[in-house]
Amino acid sequence: MTGHDSDLDALIACPVCDALYRMAEVPNGGRARCRRCDTVLMAPRAGAMTQIVMLSATALILMIAAIFFPFLEMSTGGVDRRSSVIDAILAYSNGLMLPLSVAVASLIVILPTLRLMAILYAIGPMMIGHAPWRHATEAFRLATALKPWAMAEVFIVGVAVALVKMSGLATVSMGPAFWAFVALVLVTTLKDTFMCRLTVWKTIEERQR
Template identity: 70%
Template sequence: MQDTPLDTDSLIACPVCDALHHVTDVPDNTRARCHRCHEVLFAPKPDAMTRVVMLAWTALILMITAVFFPFLDLSAGGFEQHSSIMDAITAFSDGLLLPLSFAVAALIVVLPALRLIAILYAVGPMMIGYVPARHATAAFRFAQMLRPWSMAEIFIVGVAVALVKVGGLATVAVGPAFWAFVALVVVTTLNDTVMCRLTIWKTLEDRTRS
């Protein structure tokens, strides 16, 4: 008896436990969960691509604002010090600490910005048209690869801890860049919550073939 070949195109693996599932159409505003670990696999929402693109654009604008506007103002003993994110990046630019400056710049500015741009490139053309852009699959894979390395939220938590410790030694005033960075973290988190990755993967695959 000849075995029937397995149609791998109709299968999807759970990203948590690797259990295989047959891909089926999932209605909007419903969730398809893994039968083994109950991880959410698909959670399609109406106009999800529009929301993802709008939130990514908002986060990118907030990133630009956070980089170029004042972040913190410190005053103590008649002296005032104005600092920005660029000042934080270049604070370790001397001697052996230079690699730390590159790491700070990459983790809190460059990689988050590249991830947002990759999401916009992968999802944006599908929002306004049917066919995805060239290499959209590679761009979305790149965005997912950067996700663990985008540490803007870790930076803002570190700043909050530092403000608590410095508050008793100097007068601290937060600038517009601080609030822009806080909003950036919130918007990025909301974007990751709205974005159903497996749905985007399936949409990219289906529209690339057609």
């Protein structure tokens, strides 16, 4: 590696305003912020990788429960009906509505699950002190790219709005999958709070050498 390449590797860019900074050591519990837009650039925490892996594994279990358990139960006119997330996806699987079914399945199930699995693959071995597995860089890059497209929280907000509108037409009760989705959103949010992307990138690069 030339001196010029080494200088470039020591630079980090703010993800919001693209301001360049020279990478420096940040102590656990500290924060490095962009001087231009105040975005947090690095925020390492002691034991963060363990917390990220545990929360990701928990979110993956909650996702499985949210998919297969009953989501809602509606009662109207003496007729009871239970529906799951799978039922909601398959409801649009015929004819011209098939693309909508694929989009719903992708945004609330497939992409969030893929992102959680990519995080576990990239960070899991490092949590126990091992070198990252092969293609850990690509896995974490995929997890970062999928973050805006994993929309389980948007789904929950949409369901809440629909429940308000349906409350006058039928008796609606939430099933275990609904609460699993709520817990999934909370756990995912907490996991993203603990995860400092630059710290993860730096750790992967150091342990791959």
